[in-house]
Amino acid sequence: MGFSGINTSYTAIRAAQAAINTTSHNIANATTEGFTRQSVQLGSRPAHESYGGWIGSGVDTLDISRQRDSFLDDRARAELNLLGQYEVRDRLLGQAETRFGELDAGIDVALSGLFASLEEWSLHPDQSPSRQTVLGAMDNVAARLRATTEGLQAMSKASVTSIEDLVSQVNGKVDAIAKLNREIVAASGNGSANDLLDARDRLVDDLSRTAGVTVIPGKEGAIRISIGGLTLVDNGEVSHLTANPDGTVTHPDGPVKLGGEIGGHQRFLTQDLPSMIASLDTLATNLANAFNSQNAAGFRMDGSPGGDLFDASGGAANFTMIATSPSDLAAAGTNPPAAFDGANAAALASLRTADVGGAGSLLSQFRNTITAVGVSAARADLDLRGQRALENTASVARESAHGVNLDEEMANLITFQRSLEAAARVMSAMDEALATLINRTGVVGR
Amino acid sequence: MRITNRMLVDQSLSRLQTSQSALARQQERISSGRDIRRASDDPSGASRIMSLQADLRAREQESRNSEDADTVLSLSDTALQSIVSRMHRARDLVVAGASEQQNGSRPAMATELAGIRDEIAQVANQRHDGRPLFAGFADADAVAKVAGTWTYGGDAGAITRRVGPTDIVQVNVTAADAFGFNAGADLFTLLDDVEAAMTANDQTALSNALTSIDAALSRIGDAQASIGAAANRVESSQIRNLDAQLALRTELSLVQDTDMASAVMELQLQEMSYEATLSALGRSLPTSLVAFLR
Numbered sequence: 110m111g112f113s114g115i116n117t118s119y120t121a122i123r124a125a126q127a128a129i130n131t132t133s134h135n136i137a138n139a140t141t142e143g144f145t146r147q148s149v150q151l152g153s154r155p156a157h158e159s160y161g162g163w164i165g166s167g168v169d170t171l172d173i174s175r176q177r178d179s180f181l182d183d184r185a186r187a188e189l190n191l192l193g194q195y196e197v198r199d200r201l202l203g204q205a206e207t208r209f210g211e212l213d214a215g216i217d218v219a220l221s222g223l224f225a226s227l228e229e230w231s232l233h234p235d236q237s238p239s240r241q242t243v244l245g246a247m248d249n250v251a252a253r254l255r256a257t258t259e260g261l262q263a264m265s266k267a268s269v270t271s272i273e274d275l276v277s278q279v280n281g282k283v284d285a286i287a288k289l290n291r292e293i294v295a296a297s298g299n300g301s302a303n304d305l306l307d308a309r310d311r312l313v314d315d316l317s318r319t320a321g322v323t324v325i326p327g328k329e330g331a332i333r334i335s336i337g338g339l340t341l342v343d344n345g346e347v348s349h350l351t352a353n354p355d356g357t358v359t360h361p362d363g364p365v366k367l368g369g370e371i372g373g374h375q376r377f378l379t380q381d382l383p384s385m386i387a388s389l390d391t392l393a394t395n396l397a398n399a400f401n402s403q404n405a406a407g408f409r410m411d412g413s414p415g416g417d418l419f420d421a422s423g424g425a426a427n428f429t430m431i432a433t434s435p436s437d438l439a440a441a442g443t444n445p446p447a448a449f450d451g452a453n454a455a456a457l458a459s460l461r462t463a464d465v466g467g468a469g470s471l472l473s474q475f476r477n478t479i480t481a482v483g484v485s486a487a488r489a490d491l492d493l494r495g496q497r498a499l500e501n502t503a504s505v506a507r508e509s510a511h512g513v514n515l516d517e518e519m520a521n522l523i524t525f526q527r528s529l530e531a532a533a534r535v536m537s538a539m540d541e542a543l544a545t546l547i548n549r550t551g552v553v554g555r
Numbered sequence: 556m557r558i559t560n561r562m563l564v565d566q567s568l569s570r571l572q573t574s575q576s577a578l579a580r581q582q583e584r585i586s587s588g589r590d591i592r593r594a595s596d597d598p599s600g601a602s603r604i605m606s607l608q609a610d611l612r613a614r615e616q617e618s619r620n621s622e623d624a625d626t627v628l629s630l631s632d633t634a635l636q637s638i639v640s641r642m643h644r645a646r647d648l649v650v651a652g653a654s655e656q657q658n659g660s661r662p663a664m665a666t667e668l669a670g671i672r673d674e675i676a677q678v679a680n681q682r683h684d685g686r687p688l689f690a691g692f693a694d695a696d697a698v699a700k701v702a703g704t705w706t707y708g709g710d711a712g713a714i715t716r717r718v719g720p721t722d723i724v725q726v727n728v729t730a731a732d733a734f735g736f737n738a739g740a741d742l743f744t745l746l747d748d749v750e751a752a753m754t755a756n757d758q759t760a761l762s763n764a765l766t767s768i769d770a771a772l773s774r775i776g777d778a779q780a781s782i783g784a785a786a787n788r789v790e791s792s793q794i795r796n797l798d799a800q801l802a803l804r805t806e807l808s809l810v811q812d813t814d815m816a817s818a819v820m821e822l823q824l825q826e827m828s829y830e831a832t833l834s835a836l837g838r839s840l841p842t843s844l845v846a847f848l849r
Contacts, residue, residue: 139560206595212811217605221612228616228717232623235686235694447692447710455715461613462720472609480602483594490595501569505562512559519844 113157113166115539120167121532124151127170128525132518139513143311145175146513147303175303181507182310183324188500189314190321190368195493197373201264202381202486208260209479210253217475219253220396222246224472227458230440234451240435247418250396251430258389258425265382268374269356275371276352279320282312283334283341283349290331291345297330306330321368337366381485388478389425395466395474397421397428403460404432407439407453408446415439415453560843567836574829581822584813591811600810607807614800617718621793624716624726628786631688631728634678635779639772641678645671645746646768652753653761665753672746679730689730697730698743705743707736718792724785733778735771742771 156163223246296302397419404415442452594601690697690709752760
């Protein structure tokens with residue numbers, strides 16, 4: 110029999126030290142974003158034959174590994190993808206809605222004001238101030254329509270710029286992931302790659318939120334990342350995305366459909382914004398047609414028929430008032446025009462309730478446009494709230510599996526401390542036995 | 556479920572944020588006094604608000620139209636009334652002039668008839684706000700003697716006012732209708748003729764003229780009746796309109812305004828839940844096994 114027990118307890122002390130150090134690392138990172146708790150895997154060392162049988166030779170530290178569940182990661186990333194998309198869309202639709210003004214200051218209110226001024230003018234068709242009021246109200250409607258449309262177009266430009274920024278962020282993160290891939294492959298041979306893996310997982314989370322990516326595990330701990338079947342990162346190889354001026358994004362292998370925040374911007378650019386601007390364009394055309402044809406049906410003070418009042422040929426963004434002088438307004442219904450004939454002024458005022466372009470009155474068309482924007486904004490808000498709850502559930506599930514619980518770590522710490530103390534006690538027992546043998550044997554009768 | 560320390564913090568923070576945004580929403584409701592400020596707050600309610608606002612604006616304009624109509628109609632009525640009383644005086648003079656006893660006073664009566672005629676012409680040309688009452692759309696005297704003939708200077712323009720959503724009322728009568736120009740027997744020529752008969756002591760012509768004077772009076776009566784009928788329509792429209800405005804304002808307030816009692820109650824509930832979340836956070840965060848191990 111040898112005193113292999115000293116070595117056995119030495120392995121126990123080393124294992125306990127490794128466990129205590131890992132616990133210390135866990136506690137230190139208890140609040141670190143994206144940190145995965147680590148644990149020490151122990152294994153008993155092989156036995157050797159000794160006097161009386163096979164005696165074990167202690168404990169080995171097999172591995173210090175992360176408690177990570179990739180299924181939970183995939184689920185959380187799928188929710189992050191949608192969350193990013195809904196957050197952006199909710200914010201953009203909310204902003205778009207404010208372009209239409211508050212309920213008591215929208216375009217429909219300006220239009221209502223125009224009709225009131227027209228009716229007032231029809232009471233006093235001869236008076237210049239009432240004509241001036243009509244011109245002012247017309248200008249107000251045109252300016253509101255233009256400002257709203259220009260505001261929406263500015264949002265479109267801002268979204269394209271945001272997409273460019275986000276794409277360059279994506280490219281930066283793709284580079285970082287490829288670099289980490291190489292480091293992880295290199296580290297998996299010697300030493301731990303745990304914290305590199307954490308860093309890479311954080312980047313993949315960010316990418317999911319920004320662009321919505323798919324992760325496929327590769328060899329030796331490397332991963333492949335793709336979007337819509339097009340590869341962004343393959344081990345150490347990267348492909349960069351390019352943002353185009355129209356808000357689309359292309360991959361070297363062709364156009365790519367993105368999710369996440371970029372997808373949210375793109376959906377706003379391709380679906381929400383065009384329909385808003387198109388309905389404003391339709392409104393501008395209907396407004397101009399109705400007023401121009403009614404003004405042409407009347408006669409001006411000099412006996413000539415009324416000319417065009419509005420020009421909608423350039424769409425709502427370039428909606429302009431052509432009439433500049435009070436005499437451009439045709440008040441009279443008959444020719445030669447009598448001084449107090451306000452028949453056409455009254456007809457212009459009665460456009461308030463007239464069906465224009467087969468889509469109801471102008472006022473109700475404006476109301477419908479504003480309500481439609483409100484409905485989209487409210488829907489986007491509901492979508493976002495629902496998605497927040499889903500994302501929260503997924504991230505809680507992930508945090509529950511991956512995160513650090515201080516109580517648990519404290520309990521572990523005590524366990525490891527005790528096992529270290531016990532191993533030390535065994536070692537001193539061995540030491541004492543050895544001392545007895547060395548100092549006390551062979552001295553009988555001395 | 557395994558609970559980690561980070562989870563505790565994150566969850567509490569997200570609950571605090573939810574609680575705070577609910578609090579902010581209630582505060583906005585109370586300070587603005589509006590339940591719906593943007594269409595997305597309540598799209599169907601917002602659509603209703605916009606429609607009610609437009610209706611209210613239209614009713615207010617109709618109310619102004621009614622006031623304008625009322626002024627014109629009552630001025631026309633007063634003018635016609637004074638013309639009728641002048642015509643009655645003229646008729647009295649003609650009756651007197653046709654009688655034998657008045658042989659000496661016919662010249663004076665002729666002078667008075669000329670005065671009455673000029674007076675009626677003046678009233679017929681009365682203007683309101685620069686605009687003749689009885690000349691249709693025209694900016695001209697309704698009646699004038701041109702080259703020795705009495706003529707109507709206006710046109711057939713029917714001045715209308717919209718006093719209700721679909722209620723359009725004509726607020727003028729033309730001198731052509733009221734004073735007989737259209738019937739080919741205007742009362743000014745009639746008064747000229749009577750004055751001439753008076754000067755010429757033509758008793759027969761005077762007694763024959765009575766029928767024409769009665770016909771002229773009845774034409775003015777017709778005009779007064781149509782003015783009166785229009786005034787009645789305007790008045791009843793105005794009453795309906797004011798009722799409608801009240802109803803619209805009430806509904807608008809119901810849809811749009813914050814119910815203060817419920818909003819304040821809601822605010823207090825939110826405050827309570829916010830404070831409760833805060834105190835829960837304060838209690839749960841510091842406790843850990845760390846504090847109990849020595």
